[in-house]
Amino acid sequence: MLKGHQSWIFDSKPIIISSGVVGGPFEAQGPLAKDFDFLHEDIMLGQDSFEKAEKKLLEQACETAINKANMKKEDVQFFISGDLMNQIISSSFAARTLGMPYLGVFGACSSAVEGLSLGALLIDSKSAKYVLAGASSHNASAEKQFRYPTEYGGQKPPTAQWTVTGAGVVLIASQGVGPRVTSATIGRVVDMGLSDPFNMGGAMAPAAVDTMEAHFRDLGVDPSYYDLIATGDLGRVGHNIAGDLLTNHGINIPKEKLTDCGLLIYSEKQPVFAGASGCGCSATVTFGHFLNRMKKGELKRILIVGTGALMSPLSYQQKESIPCIAHAVSIEM
Amino acid sequence: MLKGHQSWIFDSKPIIISSGVVGGPFEAQGPLAKDFDFLHEDIMLGQDSFEKAEKKLLEQACETAINKANMKKEDVQFFISGDLMNQIISSSFAARTLGMPYLGVFGACSSAVEGLSLGALLIDSKSAKYVLAGASSHNASAEKQFRYPTEYGGQKPPTAQWTVTGAGVVLIASQGVGPRVTSATIGRVVDMGLSDPFNMGGAMAPAAVDTMEAHFRDLGVDPSYYDLIATGDLGRVGHNIAGDLLTNHGINIPKEKLTDCGLLIYSEKQPVFAGASGCGCSATVTFGHFLNRMKKGELKRILIVGTGALMSPLSYQQKESIPCIAHAVSIEM
Numbered sequence: 001m002l003k004g005h006q007s008w009i010f011d012s013k014p015i016i017i018s019s020g021v022v023g024g025p026f027e028a029q030g031p032l033a034k035d036f037d038f039l040h041e042d043i044m045l046g047q048d049s050f051e052k053a054e055k056k057l058l059e060q061a062c063e064t065a066i067n068k069a070n071m072k073k074e075d076v077q078f079f080i081s082g083d084l085m086n087q088i089i090s091s092s093f094a095a096r097t098l099g100m101p102y103l104g105v106f107g108a109c110s111s112a113v114e115g116l117s118l119g120a121l122l123i124d125s126k127s128a129k130y131v132l133a134g135a136s137s138h139n140a141s142a143e144k145q146f147r148y149p150t151e152y153g154g155q156k157p158p159t160a161q162w163t164v165t166g167a168g169v170v171l172i173a174s175q176g177v178g179p180r181v182t183s184a185t186i187g188r189v190v191d192m193g194l195s196d197p198f199n200m201g202g203a204m205a206p207a208a209v210d211t212m213e214a215h216f217r218d219l220g221v222d223p224s225y226y227d228l229i230a231t232g233d234l235g236r237v238g239h240n241i242a243g244d245l246l247t248n249h250g251i252n253i254p255k256e257k258l259t260d261c262g263l264l265i266y267s268e269k270q271p272v273f274a275g276a277s278g279c280g281c282s283a284t285v286t287f288g289h290f291l292n293r294m295k296k297g298e299l300k301r302i303l304i305v306g307t308g309a310l311m312s313p314l315s316y317q318q319k320e321s322i323p324c325i326a327h328a329v330s331i332e333m
Numbered sequence: 334m335l336k337g338h339q340s341w342i343f344d345s346k347p348i349i350i351s352s353g354v355v356g357g358p359f360e361a362q363g364p365l366a367k368d369f370d371f372l373h374e375d376i377m378l379g380q381d382s383f384e385k386a387e388k389k390l391l392e393q394a395c396e397t398a399i400n401k402a403n404m405k406k407e408d409v410q411f412f413i414s415g416d417l418m419n420q421i422i423s424s425s426f427a428a429r430t431l432g433m434p435y436l437g438v439f440g441a442c443s444s445a446v447e448g449l450s451l452g453a454l455l456i457d458s459k460s461a462k463y464v465l466a467g468a469s470s471h472n473a474s475a476e477k478q479f480r481y482p483t484e485y486g487g488q489k490p491p492t493a494q495w496t497v498t499g500a501g502v503v504l505i506a507s508q509g510v511g512p513r514v515t516s517a518t519i520g521r522v523v524d525m526g527l528s529d530p531f532n533m534g535g536a537m538a539p540a541a542v543d544t545m546e547a548h549f550r551d552l553g554v555d556p557s558y559y560d561l562i563a564t565g566d567l568g569r570v571g572h573n574i575a576g577d578l579l580t581n582h583g584i585n586i587p588k589e590k591l592t593d594c595g596l597l598i599y600s601e602k603q604p605v606f607a608g609a610s611g612c613g614c615s616a617t618v619t620f621g622h623f624l625n626r627m628k629k630g631e632l633k634r635i636l637i638v639g640t641g642a643l644m645s646p647l648s649y650q651q652k653e654s655i656p657c658i659a660h661a662v663s664i665e666m
Contacts, residue, residue, distance in 0.1 A: 001459050006410060006434040008460050049651055077339060078519060085645065086419040088439050092643035096522040096656040101339040103447060103519060104643070106421050106437040114436060118451070125458035126334050127341050186411060186436060189429040310425035310437070312418065318382055323429040 004218025007185040014123035016331070017176035020064030021288035022057050023280075024165030026139065030266045035288035036166075037064045043140060043165060051085060054138035054167075057280075058083070058094040061167035062132055069171050076100055076171070077128040080119050082111030083136045083279050084163075086145065090136050100132065109233050110187070111135040112168060112283035113306025113327045117184035119172045120329070126174070134169030134287070137278030146197065146313055159199040161235045161262060162272035168283030170291075179294045185215040185328040189310065195321040197311065201238025201262070201274055204307040207324035208234060209245040211305055215328045216251065223253040226330070227299045230290065232282035232307040233262035235275030261285035282306045294333045301332045337551025340518040347456035349664070350509035353397030354621035355390045356613075357498030359472065363599045368621035369499075370397045376473060376498060384418060387471035387500075390613075391416070391427040394500035395465055402504050409433055409504070410461040413452050415444030416469045416612050417496075419478065423469050433465065442566050443520070444468040445501060445616035446639025446660045450517035452505045453662070459507070467502030467620070470611030479530065479646055492532040494568045494595060495605035501616030503624075512627045516552060518661040520544040522643065528654040530644065534571025534595070534607055537640040540657035541567060542578040544638055548661045549584065556586040559663070560632045563623065565615035565640040566595035568608030594618035615639045627666045634665045 003009045021036050028039040038060060045053040058081065066073055079098055081091035082105040095102035107114040112135035119133035140150045142163040148154045172181065190207040208231045216222055223229060234242055239260045246253055261282045262275035286304050293299045305328045311320065336342045354369050361372040371393060378386040391414065399406055412431055414424035415438040428435035440447040448466035455461040473483045475496040481487045505514065523540040541564045549555055556562060567575055572593045579586055594615045595608035619637050626632045639662075644655045 002410065002461055051647060051651065077335065082437075082439070084420075086647065087417075087441065087643065087645035089643070089645045089648050092522060092656050092658075093648070093653070095643075095658075096524050099521055101519040101521050102658060103451070104415075104439040106415070106439045108420065118436070121455075121458065121460060125454065125460070127454060127458070128335055186434040188432055188434050189425060191429050310420060310422070310428075312420035312422045314384060314419065315422050315426070318384065320426070323425050325425075325428075325435060 006214050007183060007218035008121055009183050010120050010124040010181055012124050012174060013180035013182055014120040014172050015176045015180050016170045016178045017173045018065045018068040018171045019287040019291055020061035020169045021284050022061045022167050023284060027166055029270060032265050032289045035292050050138055050141040054090045054136055054141050055093045057167040058090050058136040059097050061134055061169040062094060062098055065132060065169045065171045073098055073100060076130040076132050078103060078122060078131045080105060080115040080131060080133040081135060082106050082115060084142050107325055108308030108310050109277060109279050109281060110306035110308030110325055110327050111279045113304055113329050117327055117329050120181035123172050123174050129174055131172045132169060133172060134167060135279035135283045136167035137163050137280035139163045139165045142278060156273055157198050158273055159237050160273040161200060161275050161277035163278035164265060164276050164280040164284060166280035166284040168287035170287050179291055179331045179333050181329060182332045183219060183330045185211055185218060187211040187326040189323045189325050191321050191323040193321045197316055199237060200277060200309045201235035202241055203322040204309055204324040205234055205238040205241035205245060208242050208305050208307050208326040209249060211326040211328050213249055226301045226303045229253055229258050229303045231260045231305045233277040234260045234307060235262045237274045239263060303328055303330050339547050340516055340551035341454055342516050343453050343457040343514055345457050345507060346513035346515055347453040347505050348509045348513050349503045349511045350506045351398045351401040351504045352620040352624055353394035353502045354617050355394045355500050356617060360499055362603060365598050365622045368625050383471055383474040387423045387469055387474050388426045390500040391423050391469040392430050394467055394502040395427060395431055398465060398502045398504045406431055406433060409463040409465050411436060411455060411464045413438060413448040413464060413466040414468060415439050415448060417475050440658055441641030441643050442610060442612050442614060443639035443641030443658055443660050444612045446637055446662050450660055450662050453514035453517060456505050456507050462507055464505045465502060466505060467500060468612035468616045469500035470496050470613035472496045472498045475611055489606055490531050491606055492570050493606040494533060494608050494610035496611035497598060497609050497613040497617060499613035499617040501620035503620050512624055512664045512666050514662060515665045516663045518544055518548040518551060520659040522656045522658050524654050524656040526654045530649055532570060533610060533642045534568035535574055536655040537642055537657040538567055538571040538574035538578060541575050541638050541640050541659040542582060544659040544661050546582055559634050559636045562586055562591050562636045564593045564638045566610040567593045567640060568595045570607045572596060636661055636663050
C-alpha cells in the first residue's frame with residue numbers, strides 16, 4: 001500500500017524464509033566470512049570467463065536459498081534479479097538455468113534492494129506465493145567492463161572502491177518463519193554533478209540521504225525506530241559525506257547506528273581503498289550478515305538503503321555526471 | 334492477484350489515461366506515422382550523440398503523456414522504464430530529468446511490457462496512484478552497441494531486423510478514462526540454442542509461444558477471447574516460426590488475429606529486412622497504434638506479447654546462445 005509519496009507499507013509483512021549467500025576468495029579473508037553459505041577459493045569458479053563465474057555465483061546462491069527452504073524451484077513463482085553486467089547477463093543466464101518466470105531489474109548496486117522491494121510487494125499483494133530476489137557482482141568482470149581488466153594492474157586513487165565477488169539471494173513468502181519485510185521506499189535519481197568514476201561513494205551519498213529523508217517522512221518514523229541503518233556501498237568517503245548531509249538536513253543518527261555494507265565486508269588490512277562496492281556488496285552483507293544478526297536476536301529492526309550509480313562507461317566518456325539512486329527497505333524480526 | 338502459476342489478474346483494471354509516443358525520420362515514412370505524437374526529422378534530435386538523442390526521445394514521450402493527462406510530474410509516484418543501452422542509461426538519465434521515484438527494469442525488447450505489467454500491478458495493489466511506464470530504443474545507438482556503427486554501412490542478412498528509433502510511454506492510473514490493463518503473464522527464459530544475433534526473431538519465437546501458452550492456461554481463456562494478439566518484435570522469420578509452433582502446440586489463432594509489432598511499423602518498401610525490433614518497437618506500436626485503434630472502437634480486447642533477446646555482445650563472443658523471454662499483458666476497452 002502506498003504510504004506518503006514514494007513508500008510502500010507491507011501490511012502482511014512478507015517473510016524472508018531463507019537466503020543464499022556466496023562469495024569469492026577475497027571475501028573469505030574478510031570479517032564476515034562466516035556469514036557466507038559458500039566461499040570459493042577459485043575466483044573463476046571453474047568457468048572459462050569471469051562473466052560465467054559471476055553467473056555461477058548467482059545460480060549457487062539461488063539453489064542454496066531454495067534448498068535451505070526445502071523447496072523445489074517449480075514452487076517459486078518469480079525470480080527478480082539484477083547485476084552490473086551489460087544487459088544484466090548474469091541474472092538473465094541464471095534465470096535460464098532456473099527456468100522460473102523472471103523479472104530483470106537494473107538499479108546498479110541498488111538492484112538487490114530494488115528486487116527485495118518488488119518481491120515483497122508481489123507477496124504482499126498476493127501476486128505471488130514465493131519470490132526469489134537477489135543480485136550479484138564479480139570483481140574481475142566489473143573491473144573489466146567499467147574500468148580496466150584486473151590483469152593490467154592499473155593504479156587507483158584512495159577514493160576508489162573494491163567490487164565484491166558475491167551473490168546474495170532471498171526467498172520471500174507469505175507464510176513461514178524468518179525476518180519480515182515491512183516497508184520500502186523507492187528513490188529518485190539524484191545527481192550533484194560529480195563525474196569521477198573512482199569516487200562513486202561520494203556521488204551516491206546525496207541519493208542515500210534523499211531516500212532516507214523520504215522514508216522517515218513517508219512512514220512518520222525517525223531513525224530511533226531502527227536498531228541499525230545501513231547504506232549499500234558508499235564506502236568511507238561516501239559514508240562520511242552522508243553523515244554530514246544527514247546532520248545538515250536535521251536527521252540525527254547516532255554514529256554507532258549508521259553503517260555501510262561497503263565498510264563491513266573487508267578488514268582494514270585488505271587493500272580495498274575506500275571500501276567495497278558492487279551489487280554483491282549490499283546483497284551478501286544484508287542477506288548474510290544482517291539477517292544472521294537478526295536471527296541471533298542482536299538486531300530487531302533494520303533499514304537497508306541500497307545505493308546505485310547509474311552511469312555507464314559510455315555516459316562517462318560523453319562527459320555526463322553520475323546519476324545516483326537509493327532504495328530503502330525495512331526488515332523487522 | 335496471482336492466477337495460475339505466472340499470471341496476474343488486475344481486479345481493479347488499471348486505466349491507461351494517456352500515452353506519449355515519439356519516433357524518428359524513418360518511422361515517419363512508415364504506415365503508422367499518424368499514431369505518433371511527435372516525429373523527428375533529425376535522427377540526432379539536436380543532440381551531440383545517438384545515446385543522448387535516445388534519452389531525448391524518452392523524455393519527450395514522458396512529457397507528452399504527462400501533459401496529455403493535464404498533470405504535473407510531481408503527481409506521478411513512479412517511473413518504470415528500460416532500454417537496450419548498457420546500464421539502461423536512456424531510462425536512468427530520463428529519470429534524472431523527471432525527478433520521479435524510479436524503478437529500472439531490463440527485459441531487452443520486452444521492457445515496455447515488463448514495465449506496463451509492473452505498473453498495472455502497482456496501481457492494482459494500491460501501491461501507487463499514478464505510474465509512468467515505458468521504454469525506448471534508437472537505431473543508431475543500438476547498432477553501434479550491439480553490431481557495428483551505422484556509418485560503417487555493414488551488410489546484413491535477410492533475417493536481420495531494423496531497430497526502431499522511438500519511445501513509447503503510458504500513464505497508468507486507478508481512476509480516469511481509457512483502455513484498461515486486465516492481466517499480465519510473466520515469462521520464463523526460453524533458449525532453444527540459437528546463437529545468430531542477426532536472427533533474433535527466430536530465437537525469440539519459442540519464448541513468445543511459451544508465454545502465450547501460459548497465459549491461456551493460467552487465465553482459462555482461449556485465443557478467441559482477444560480481437561488481436563500481437564507479439565513484440567519477432568519480425569517475418571520469427572512470426573512464421575511462432576505460427577507453426579502455436580499450431581504444433583494445439584493453439585489455433587486465426588492468421589488475421591495474430592500479428593507482430595515488428596511487421597506493422599514499417600512499409601514493405603522500407604529496407605528493414607525481416608521487420609522491426611528494439612524496445613521502441615512494441616512500445617510505440619502498442620502505446621500509439623493499438624491504443625488508438627481501441628479508442629476508435631476497432632479493437633476491444635488485445636493481448637500484447639513483448640519479446641526480448643537477453644544476450645549481450647559479450648555473451649555472444651563467449652559462444653553463448655540467446656536466452657529469450659516474453660511477457661504478455663492484456664488490455665481491454
